[in-house]
Amino acid sequence: MSIEKIIKGIKIIDLHELDDDFSGIKDEKLITLAEKTLDLKFPDDYRFFLQVLGCGDIGGREFYGVIDSDFINSSIPDVVWITLQERFESGLPNNYIVISDTGDGSYVVLNYIECDEDKIMIWTPGINDPNTSFDRYYSDFGTFFYDQIVNLI
Template sequence: MGNYEQAISLIFENIEMMDYFGECSDSLIRLAEEALGVRYPDDYRDFVSRFGAGNFGSSEIYGVFKEDFENSSVPDSVWLTLLEREEIGLPHYLVIIYELGNGELYCLNYDKLNSVGEPTVTAFVPNGKPNTDEILYESFGDFLLNIVTGELE
């Protein structure tokens, strides 16, 4: 979790740039995992546990912050993932963690695991050719570090 720990350290050094929902309980995280049919990787689980979901600078990172997954909104990853599974056929092995603003979604991909057996981060473009085979980041920690360093530049 080296890149993840570096990202968290940078977030806390620049906490004034972080707008977040607050801590998420283990029981709520387990409910989210059950609703999605996945087990979060350790780095994402830790992020959600600490922040729930939120913005670092202008980058909004989706997470878990309330139990009502049916009546929520962005940046609720569970709500959006379940909605997109139903509305656009988002594959069940994807969990949305970020949206680029052009419709492209960054997802934890449980079909493409890294060397330690955790999901990588890939892109999904609704109404386009799915590009979930291209690994953008080897882990959520790699993704988060890129987001944080990009916002600090």
């Protein structure tokens, strides 16, 4: 169902001719390399997003993803680069990847481990207590993506 939300979001972008700047289709080998570099497996809905859109922005909302295989000499919106940076500099737990920002110094992060709880959280770097540094945000990536698009029209 979450992948369907991404498809609906893309249809809204096309229907309303929204000004978007996504990098486009990404090869499966690049996505697998990103997973290996981060030592994880992306959830199906986020993997689908990477396959069809890669990364990019629309209406000021940036969605981090994969650009190319140079994860070290990169920058935002490269999900591997920013996640590795935040793991090293701010102690982001290894079960999260950074998928967007909030504009106020916090990040939108995705918990890639299968769980019954919300997978998308708002994370505020610099707060050492995990009970207060993470706030629940969305149940899955597809719903998060769709809602961001709907809020633009």
